[in-house]
Amino acid sequence: MSWIGELLRAHPEIALFLALSIGYAVGQIKFGPIQLGGICGTLIAALFIGQLGVTLPSSVKNVFFMLFIFALGYAGGPQFFANLNAKGLRIGLLCLIEVVVVLALVLAATRFMGLDQGTAAGLMAGAATESAVVGTATDAISKLALPPDQIKQLQANVVTAYSITYIFGLITIVVVTSQVFPLILRINLREEADKLWKAMGGSADDESATPAVPEMVGRVYTITAGAGLPVRNVTAHLRFNGSVQGLMRHGQPIAFSPGTPLEADDHLLVVGHRKAVLEWAHANADLGHEMEDASEFDVVLDTADVVFNHPAAGTMTLRGLHLGSAPGVPAPLPEGVLVADIERGGQRLPLLPELKLERGDRLKLYGRAEDIAMALPRIGESVMKSTRSNIALASAGIVLGVWIGLYSVKLGGIPFSLGTGGGALLSGLVFGWYQAKHPSRLSVPHDALNLLKDLGLSTFIACVGLASGPSAMELIMKYGISLPLMGVAIAVIPATVSLFVGRYLLKFEAPVLLGAIAGQQCSTPALSAIQAVAGNTTPLLGYTITYAISNVVLPLMGPLIVALAGLVRAH
Structure with missing residues (x-):
C-alpha cells in the first residue's frame, strides 16, 4: 500500500477523480427505496482515501464550491420567487418549521453534548439532508478568529458529522414519509392520491399510464358513420390532449373550423398525446377506420418552450388555458396548439385539466408554427434554445456574490456574514430570476447548470473529505452512536411537526402534504418513495414549492449555526 500512498500524495488529482469514480459508483447502489447518491458516496470514498494523507490546495475546493452554489441559486431562483405569493408562503410555512425546529434541536445537542461548531454544522447538514450546508458552514468556519489547526479540525468535523448523520437522516425520512406517516394519519395513501387525481380532472387510467415513445402521435382516419358531425365533436372527446390538424376531401386539403x-x-388527421388519441379511436370506432397510408397529408408541426408569466398565474388551470373565457385570463390557445409537457422546478407535472399554472412554469407547446406564434404572446415569452452558456453572466454573478459575502453585520451582538457561499447563492437567485423574466436572452442551459451543480459539489465534497480523512475516526470514537441517533431525531421531529400542522391546521391533502415534507427536507429519494406508494405524481404539487424554498434557506443557515453554536458553547 505504501507505493499507492506515495503516488496519490505526489499526484492528488488522481485521488480526487478516484474518489469521484468510486463515490458515484457506490452512490448508485439501491437498498430498496434507499440510494445514497453520488455526493454521499463521494464523501465516504474520500474519507477512506484521505487516510493516506492526500490533500489538495484549498483554492480547488473554493472554486468548485463557488460554481456549485451559484448554479444552485441560478436554477432555483425562478421557482423561489414564483412561490413568494399567498399559496406558496402558506405551504412554505413547513420550511419555516424545518428551519426553526432543526436549529433548536442542533443547539440543544450542542449545549448538552458539548458539540463544537463544526460537528454542530455537520449534524444540521446531514440530518436535514442538505449537502450545501457543508459548504456554507465550512466557509464560515474559515473566517473564525482561531488558529489554523483548529479551523482545519472544525472543518473536518463538519464533513465527518455530515457523512454519519446524512445516511441515517436519509433512511429515516424515506421510511417515515412513505410508510409511517400514512399510518399515523390513518389513511390509505393510494386511495387519497386517486381521489385528488380525479378531483383535478384525471381519469382512472391516467394515473398508472407510462408514456410511450414518441409521446405525441398522428393518425389518419376515413370518415364513414361520422358524416354530418362537426369537427368540434372530435376535439371535445380528446379533452385538450389532441386536435384535428388536417382535413382532406376528394383528395384535396380544405380549410376547416370547429363547426365544419x-x-x-x-380523411381526418388527428394529432395528440398517444394515450388520448388511442382512447378516442377506441371510443369512436364507429365514426370511421384508420388508414395505413398518411402520405397525402403534408402537415409539419413544430414545438416551442415558453415560460408562463401571465398575471393570471396561480389561478389559471390547464383547462382554462384552452378555454380562456374568464376575465383577466389569457386568450384561449388556438385550436391546433397542444400543451405537450409542463415543468416546474425541473420536475414534470401531470397534465391534469385542473392543474393550476404558476408563474415560471415551463410549457412545451406543440402545433403548427403559425398557431404557436399566435399562442406565445398570450401566455408568456419563448425560451431561447441554445447549447451555449453565457459565461460572462455566470462569472459576473459569482464576483458579485463573493463581494456580498465579504460584509458582515451583528445580530444580537453576534457577528454574522453570509460568506462567499451565501453571497454567491443570493446572486445566483437574482440572476436566475432575471433570466426567467427574459427567457429569450442567452443564459446558462439547464443541462449545463446540472453539470455545474453535480461537478461543483462533488469536487468540493471530495476535497474536504480527503483533507478530513485522518481526523474522521477521532470524532466517530468520541461521540459513538449518539450522532446517528441525533441524526434520526433531527430528521423525524421537524417532519412530524409539519405533518400535524399541515394536516390539521393548514388542511392540506395527504399526498400534497407528504410531498411537501419531502421537499422541506430536500429529499428526492423520499419523494420517489411517496410517489411509489401513492401510485401517481400528485405529491409533486407540494414538493416543488417546499423544495425550492428549503434549497435556498437551508444553505443560508450554515453561517448562522456556526455563529449560534459558538455562542452556546461560550455560555
Whole structure:
C-alpha cells in the first residue's frame, strides 16, 4: 500500500477523480427505496482515501464550491420567487418549521453534548439532508478568529458529522414519509392520491399510464358513420390532449373550423398525446377506420418552450388555458396548439385539466408554427434554445456574490456574514430570476447548470473529505452512536411537526402534504418513495414549492449555526 500512498500524495488529482469514480459508483447502489447518491458516496470514498494523507490546495475546493452554489441559486431562483405569493408562503410555512425546529434541536445537542461548531454544522447538514450546508458552514468556519489547526479540525468535523448523520437522516425520512406517516394519519395513501387525481380532472387510467415513445402521435382516419358531425365533436372527446390538424376531401386539403361538418370518405388527421388519441379511436370506432397510408397529408408541426408569466398565474388551470373565457385570463390557445409537457422546478407535472399554472412554469407547446406564434404572446415569452452558456453572466454573478459575502453585520451582538457561499447563492437567485423574466436572452442551459451543480459539489465534497480523512475516526470514537441517533431525531421531529400542522391546521391533502415534507427536507429519494406508494405524481404539487424554498434557506443557515453554536458553547 505504501507505493499507492506515495503516488496519490505526489499526484492528488488522481485521488480526487478516484474518489469521484468510486463515490458515484457506490452512490448508485439501491437498498430498496434507499440510494445514497453520488455526493454521499463521494464523501465516504474520500474519507477512506484521505487516510493516506492526500490533500489538495484549498483554492480547488473554493472554486468548485463557488460554481456549485451559484448554479444552485441560478436554477432555483425562478421557482423561489414564483412561490413568494399567498399559496406558496402558506405551504412554505413547513420550511419555516424545518428551519426553526432543526436549529433548536442542533443547539440543544450542542449545549448538552458539548458539540463544537463544526460537528454542530455537520449534524444540521446531514440530518436535514442538505449537502450545501457543508459548504456554507465550512466557509464560515474559515473566517473564525482561531488558529489554523483548529479551523482545519472544525472543518473536518463538519464533513465527518455530515457523512454519519446524512445516511441515517436519509433512511429515516424515506421510511417515515412513505410508510409511517400514512399510518399515523390513518389513511390509505393510494386511495387519497386517486381521489385528488380525479378531483383535478384525471381519469382512472391516467394515473398508472407510462408514456410511450414518441409521446405525441398522428393518425389518419376515413370518415364513414361520422358524416354530418362537426369537427368540434372530435376535439371535445380528446379533452385538450389532441386536435384535428388536417382535413382532406376528394383528395384535396380544405380549410376547416370547429363547426365544419364532416362528410363521408373525408380523411381526418388527428394529432395528440398517444394515450388520448388511442382512447378516442377506441371510443369512436364507429365514426370511421384508420388508414395505413398518411402520405397525402403534408402537415409539419413544430414545438416551442415558453415560460408562463401571465398575471393570471396561480389561478389559471390547464383547462382554462384552452378555454380562456374568464376575465383577466389569457386568450384561449388556438385550436391546433397542444400543451405537450409542463415543468416546474425541473420536475414534470401531470397534465391534469385542473392543474393550476404558476408563474415560471415551463410549457412545451406543440402545433403548427403559425398557431404557436399566435399562442406565445398570450401566455408568456419563448425560451431561447441554445447549447451555449453565457459565461460572462455566470462569472459576473459569482464576483458579485463573493463581494456580498465579504460584509458582515451583528445580530444580537453576534457577528454574522453570509460568506462567499451565501453571497454567491443570493446572486445566483437574482440572476436566475432575471433570466426567467427574459427567457429569450442567452443564459446558462439547464443541462449545463446540472453539470455545474453535480461537478461543483462533488469536487468540493471530495476535497474536504480527503483533507478530513485522518481526523474522521477521532470524532466517530468520541461521540459513538449518539450522532446517528441525533441524526434520526433531527430528521423525524421537524417532519412530524409539519405533518400535524399541515394536516390539521393548514388542511392540506395527504399526498400534497407528504410531498411537501419531502421537499422541506430536500429529499428526492423520499419523494420517489411517496410517489411509489401513492401510485401517481400528485405529491409533486407540494414538493416543488417546499423544495425550492428549503434549497435556498437551508444553505443560508450554515453561517448562522456556526455563529449560534459558538455562542452556546461560550455560555
